[in-house]
Amino acid sequence: MAIPLTKRKKPDKAGELGELYVRMPHVDCQIDEVTKIELDELKKRLDVFDRKELAYLASETLVHLIRKARRQNDRPVLDAAVKSLFRRCEANLLRTVDNSLPNADKIREDALAELGKRLARDGTGKVPDRLDLFEWRFNMQFRSLRIDAIRRETTAVNRNASLPTDVTAVDVADLEAAFEKVASCQTTADANGIYAPSPEDQMIARDIYRQLNALPKDERNALIQTKIIGLTEEEAGSKLGVSSRTIRTRKKNAIARLKSPKEST
Numbered sequence: 001m002a003i004p005l006t007k008r009k010k011p012d013k014a015g016e017l018g019e020l021y022v023r024m025p026h027v028d029c030q031i032d033e034v035t036k037i038e039l040d041e042l043k044k045r046l047d048v049f050d051r052k053e054l055a056y057l058a059s060e061t062l063v064h065l066i067r068k069a070r071r072q073n074d075r076p077v078l079d080a081a082v083k084s085l086f087r088r089c090e091a092n093l094l095r096t097v098d099n100s101l102p103n104a105d106k107i108r109e110d111a112l113a114e115l116g117k118r119l120a121r122d123g124t125g126k127v128p129d130r131l132d133l134f135e136w137r138f139n140m141q142f143r144s145l146r147i148d149a150i151r152r153e154t155t156a157v158n159r160n161a162s163l164p165t166d167v168t169a170v171d172v173a174d175l176e177a178a179f180e181k182v183a184s185c186q187t188t189a190d191a192n193g194i195y196a197p198s199p200e201d202q203m204i205a206r207d208i209y210r211q212l213n214a215l216p217k218d219e220r221n222a223l224i225q226t227k228i229i230g231l232t233e234e235e236a237g238s239k240l241g242v243s244s245r246t247i248r249t250r251k252k253n254a255i256a257r258l259k260s261p262k263e264s265t
Contacts, residue, residue: 002031002064007132021136023060030061035068039076046084049091059088059138067122067131082119089115089142096146103153110149115142215254222250 008018023031034042034057046062048055062085069078093108101107122131134141212220225236226247233244233251240247 001035002028003068005129005132005135007129007136021132023135024058027058027060027064027135030057031064034061034065039080042077043080046080049088057084059085059142060135062088063119063131063134063138066119067135070119070122086112086115092142093146096143097150101150101154107146107149107153110152111142111146114145114149118145211258215257219250219254219257222247223254226251 002023005021005023007021009021011018034045037045042065045055045057048057050056062081065081066078066085069075069081089112090108093111097104097107097111118131118134122128212223215223221240222236225231225239226233231239233247237244237247
């Protein structure tokens, strides 16, 4: 059984409890599945690195396995899961940290080292549930570690050097979560006013803001009206002067564009 997350988002109003972070449904299903299998079978699953394979385990699932194995002092599972996760992260860093950056190898090492520290400190310190965020959206959190490592090294080499633009798109599941979160926030029809209150939501919203503005206008407006403002396809079509079928097609095309450069670990 998957252990519930305990970290909460920043509340919208003072005096209220924020919403709990919740894993993606398929991650909970994977956790329930793999915690019942034998170690040899688990190791086979951990060696699957193709996301298209049915046996592939999400990185969020691996983080849960690592945390649970540490609590239970299950060294074989811990070692296998850590090895698999770090292999994925190393491959990610080879793709995303360009060799033209100053001390690229050190940037990759620092990002991995910071992840290792987070895993080792799980359950301790002032924020004992910080790793809940990695079970919620691993790619997003690891990207943050990577960007921090780039910023530190770039600053150390040349304080006037600019930070490279991160062109990674968010995963479609992250898009859905972001749309749900910003649905009640202030927006404008051309996506110039997206605002999200918590640091995590701001990070998602910045990605969506940048990517929405890169979409063709018709697709962007269809996506904003249905996914952010919350209109039905019929209502959006009436507002924009087209059919609901056209709205559906434009929305589908927009999401496909947003998914295409998606980063993965």
